[in-house]
Amino acid sequence: MHVERLRLTDFRNYPRLDLPLTPGLIVFQGRNAQGKSNLLEAVSLLATTRSFRTSTDRETVRWGAAGHFARVDGTIARRRDVLHVEVVVMDLAASGATATTPAATTTPSAPVAALPLAPPGALRKRVKVNGTPRRAMDLIGQMTVVVFTPRDLDLVAGEPSQRRRFLDLTLCQVRPAYCRTLSQYQKVLTQRSALLRRIREGEESPHALPYWDEQLARLAAPIMIGRAAFLAQAEIAAARVYTALARDELADLVEAASGSAGDFTGDFADDSARDEPTSNAPESNAPESNVRTFDAPEPGEPRLRLEYRPSYKGPLTVDEHVLAAALVEQLKDLRRREIAQGANVLGPHRDDLAFLLDLPTGPIDLATYGSRGQQRSVALALKLAELEYIEAETGDQPILLLDDVLSELDAQRRTDLLAAVRDLEQVMLTTADTASLPAADLARAQVFDVRGGRVRRAAAG
Ligand SMILES: Nc1ncnc2c1ncn2[C@@H]1O[C@H](COP(=O)(O)OP(=O)(O)O)[C@@H](O)[C@H]1O
Numbered sequence: 001m002h003v004e005r006l007r008l009t010d011f012r013n014y015p016r017l018d019l020p021l022t023p024g025l026i027v028f029q030g031r032n033a034q035g036k037s038n039l040l041e042a043v044s045l046l047a048t049t050r051s052f053r054t055s056t057d058r059e060t061v062r063w064g065a066a067g068h069f070a071r072v073d074g075t076i077a078r079r080r081d082v083l084h085v086e087v088v089v090m091d092l093a094a095s096g097a098t099a100t101t102p103a104a105t106t107t108p109s110a111p112v113a114a115l116p117l118a119p120p121g122a123l124r125k126r127v128k129v130n131g132t133p134r135r136a137m138d139l140i141g142q143m144t145v146v147v148f149t150p151r152d153l154d155l156v157a158g159e160p161s162q163r164r165r166f167l168d169l170t171l172c173q174v175r176p177a178y179c180r181t182l183s184q185y186q187k188v189l190t191q192r193s194a195l196l197r198r199i200r201e202g203e204e205s206p207h208a209l210p211y212w213d214e215q216l217a218r219l220a221a222p223i224m225i226g227r228a229a230f231l232a233q234a235e236i237a238a239a240r241v242y243t244a245l246a247r248d249e250l251a252d253l254v255e256a257a258s259g260s261a262g263d264f265t266g267d268f269a270d271d272s273a274r275d276e277p278t279s280n281a282p283e284s285n286a287p288e289s290n291v292r293t294f295d296a297p298e299p300g301e302p303r304l305r306l307e308y309r310p311s312y313k314g315p316l317t318v319d320e321h322v323l324a325a326a327l328v329e330q331l332k333d334l335r336r337r338e339i340a341q342g343a344n345v346l347g348p349h350r351d352d353l354a355f356l357l358d359l360p361t362g363p364i365d366l367a368t369y370g371s372r373g374q375q376r377s378v379a380l381a382l383k384l385a386e387l388e389y390i391e392a393e394t395g396d397q398p399i400l401l402l403d404d405v406l407s408e409l410d411a412q413r414r415t416d417l418l419a420a421v422r423d424l425e426q427v428m429l430t431t432a433d434t435a436s437l438p439a440a441d442l443a444r445a446q447v448f449d450v451r452g453g454r455v456r457r458a459a460a461g
């Protein structure tokens with residue numbers, strides 16, 4: 001799918017904008033703080049109704065906007081039809097319309113902030129699809145995006161919560177049921193941890209716990225099974241893309257691994273030199289490859305693996321009921337610890353995900369042994385795998401949003417990334433420095449200058 005037209009009213013630093021867009025590569029260039037990322041944020045807001053940057057949506061309302069609301073309006077061409085989405089974010093506090101305190105109308109902040117999609121009624125937001133008011137949940141899978149920001153570059157070595165968020169954002173975009181379950185699960189977690197604390201303080205008897213164990217397990221099981229299934233599928237695409245993105249490094253690795261020195265990983269962990277541009281060839285000579293034609297790793301070649309690491313220890317059976325029953329059993333064993341901590345210690349909110357590289361000598365964990373550059377290649381591969389997964393699930397290709405990532409990558413990785421996304425339907429990229437773009441990609445792109453909340457088609461050449 002692709003955005004045909006983006007209209008903004010009092011969104012961030014845009015009082016008004018009406019921007020026609022074409023398929024293919026779109027480059028927003030301009031100095032810092034001019035509104036480039038705000039444009040990508042607006043596009044992603046149409047897909048998920050949430051900002052990928054803040055958890056308080058009313059921040060997106062332009063300061064001093066007379067109407068105290070921001071509107072994002074998009075016309076999206078899909079494979080079979082054209083979709084019109086409108087999201088209005090209201091700043092009720094500023095408009096003085098809130099007699100009640102914000103705390104009275106929003107659900108507790110921690111679990112909600114962790115949710116990629118807003119639970120219904122929690123935010124002052126209005127969504128219209130093709131002119132008809134809808135719940136935020138109804139937008140799921142209608143318009144999809146894959147967002148890649150500098151923050152995503154440390155997906156591999158960063159906090160586990162970041163990896164869970166990645167899983168949830170992807171799954172929520174394609175599976176409304178997953179998203180609903182996740183939202184209910186967050187509520188159960190809140191209730192259950194409050195109960196655990198009351199039990200710890202002696203204010204409540206533990207007899208109420210089995211009910212909440214059941215609730216937790218019933219919701220946790222489909223979330224875990226959904227994550228495991230997604231990872232199994234994404235692994236295939238991620239391995240293929242990673243092999244293509246990292247072929248030079250991988251060749252070095254295999255050589256090191258098959259050599260006499262056993263501790264090649266020490267060297268490998270500190271190969272900052274390898275993050276330097278690896279090729280002096282002109283960037284326009286980029287290989288004519290793209291995501292779709294990347295070959296899978298050959299047998300014996302290093303292969304990227306995505307390993308789901310749930311907090312639950314035991315076989316991940318595909319049967320929801322069996323898994324739920326096993327979770328209930330483990331919760332019994334954890335009873336004392338949970339009460340002592342006053343916290344939920346088991347469930348998908350404690351899951352993690354590991355990135356392994358299978359070498360002839362055995363698997364290594366890239367969070368520990370990967371160089372920064374390698375971890376970035378893995379993050380890129382994962383995002384492109386996410387895109388393929390969403391396309392396979394929904395039948396429409398998501399829009400790829402690359403926010404300021406070129407500056408974070410070396411020349412070779414920039415070239416490889418642009419080659420990998422060359423055939424995608426629509427890619428929006430922001431950069432302060434168009435010189436960081438391979439010339440061939442710049443030549444085929446639609447380039448816009450962004451300055452102080454104004455967007456102008458850049459002069460050709
Ligand atoms: N709610 C808002 N109202 C008006 N301006 C805003 C608002 N939120 C952010 N801005 C402004 O937007 C600019 C940042 O835009 P951004 O898209 O992040 O810049 P960049 O071009 O560096 O990506 C800053 O000048 C900031 O002051």
Ligand SMILES: [Mg+2]
Nearest residue numbers: 036037404430
């Ligand atoms: Mg920016």
